[in-house]
Amino acid sequence: MIEKHILSFLLILSISIIYKSFEINSNEVFFIRSAIPIKNKTWENYNGRIRISPKAIFEPSTLEDLIDIVNLARKNNETIRCAAQGNTVSSLSVTENYLVVVNKLNKFTVQKHSKYGWTVTAEAGTSFLDLDNALRFHDPPLTLDSEPISDSFRVSGVVATGTHGPKTSSGIMSDQVCSMKIVTGSGEVHEFSEEINKFEFNAAKVNLGLLGIIYSVTFRTQPMYNLRLTNNYVPVTWLNNPLRIKHLVKSSDGFQLYYFPYNGFNSSEDPNLHDFNKDQIVVRTWKRTNEPVSFTQQQLEQLHNTQRQTFLRIYEHISSILQSNPRAASTIAASIRTSNSSSDVYQAPDAFHSFAYQPKALYDLSSYTFKVDPDFSNVAIEFYHAIQTLYEFAKQGKYPLNYLMEFRILKSDEALLSPTFNHDPDILYCSLDFMTVIGTPYYEEFVSLIAQRLFDKYKAKPHWAKNWEFVPNVTSYISVVYSDLIKLFEKIREKYDPDNIFFDNKSLEEIFNGALSQ
Helix, strand or coil, rough: CCCHHHHHEEEEEEEHHHHHHHHEEECCCCCCCCCCCCCCCCCECCCCCCCEEECEEECCCCHHHHHHHHHHHHCCCCEEEEEECCCCCCCHHHHHEEEEEEECCCEEEEECCCEEEEEEEEEEECCCCCCCHHHCCCCCCEEEECCCCCCCHHHHHHHHCEEECEEECCCHHHEEEEEEEECCCCCEEEECCCCCCHHHHHHHHHCCCCCEEEEEEEEEEEEEEEEEEECCCCCHHHHHHHHHHHHHHHHHEEEEEEEECCCCCCCCCCCCCCHHHHCEEEEEEEEEEEECCCHHHHHCCCCCCCCCCCHHHHHEEEEEEEEHHHHHHHHHHHHCCCCCCCCEEEEEHCCCCCCCCCCCCEEEEEEEEECCCCCCCCHHHHHHHHHHHHHHHHHCCCCCCCEEEEEEECCCCCCCCCCCECCCCEEEEEEEEEEEEECCCHHHHHHHHHHHHHHHHCCEEEEECCCCCCCCCHHHHHHHHHHHHCCCCHHHHHCCCCCCCCCCHHHHHHHHHHHHHC
16 A cells, blocks of 8 residues: 555656746746747757847657647747758748747658549658659659759748749749648648639648648659750840740740859950950750650769769859958859750659759859740849849959859749749749858848849748848738739638737738738
């Protein structure tokens, strides 16, 4: 009997110790089954631009974890934002309260679907590298129709922010989604799909984390196929005939233009960096083919390792002289350009990820999307103008871009908060991107100037995941251009997050409040 009393006492004592160990300010308790924060109190994104110390950071590994975290937030009157690999460079993940990092949610299954054939369901933190390998070695071999440039990106971040791949016909990644499950503000799991409710699905497809925490995403797949990836180097004056762009877009699966700053610079001929007509641009196309691949997987891995070493060397060189000699730093990336064109065949996912991701190279990224004119003239004009503006800055001793400028052509979609939203499926959009080493002087001034021009001329929209918040008056501008769509989205947001558990982001609050007050 005494033994029984002792055991009971010890059991009560151990339980009280467990609860005590998770106390906050002696009043709040971090304990609802698995909703336990990690010890680390600081999180930063990939390029170090964002560094936060919220009240708690969670790393869930199951659906039950997500439900418990939301219920904990409800109990403690806290708000939630989410992150994955940290490749988002805008403030979307910033919070002072609960940060949920989904990388440990990385399971996936491939299954037959009655309507879509083979589909793959991936948890929120699944990388595209893992997804690619699972599909590649499936019987039969499968692939997604398009993917983001880096295979390290995670599923939920790509979908939530409207990230795109290189293929014009595929548009944003969310257009390949046939359903997704989200843990909403009530702590319940809701499935979104076209079959259940098309309007709500179009809100969920680019949701910016405002409907809840994405648990899983189901993508349509197709049989594995090959793409011929071709890079041609042409003079910048190639842009003088925009019908060339139109022809390549219509005759290819994907089209892209790259430009490395000042790549035609010769110090003996043009010591003041004034003549941009000597520069070249890279015309890149993807075309479906039945030809065999040009490289084995082992050869590809060797090629990617070489690319990573090259990119890191260039990044370290630029960084080392960025402050002391910004002019010299701005011409280093031109060494990537060669006079040799290339044309090789890859399996589809390898063609999408043809540039190996180098996580140690830290860049700032900005992107703006505008509707393409039928003759593509505005695409050529704006790319040419951006290069010309770069040289105008150089005349003033300013070198704001030292790595890359590029654009892609994307089809429209019906996701409400997508930069490429349009009910007309035949409308195309141009996504103009800028990439420079983090901390480059005058970068924000240069990009703001280009962005303002695109805003004024085309009502362009920024890529949510990239750096846009530095542009003057940008939140009030976005409130206007998204006004009608935000009002539609808000009806869904209010339904699934009536207590504003996920509405915890200063920029989004300004944008939504501005739009809803109009």
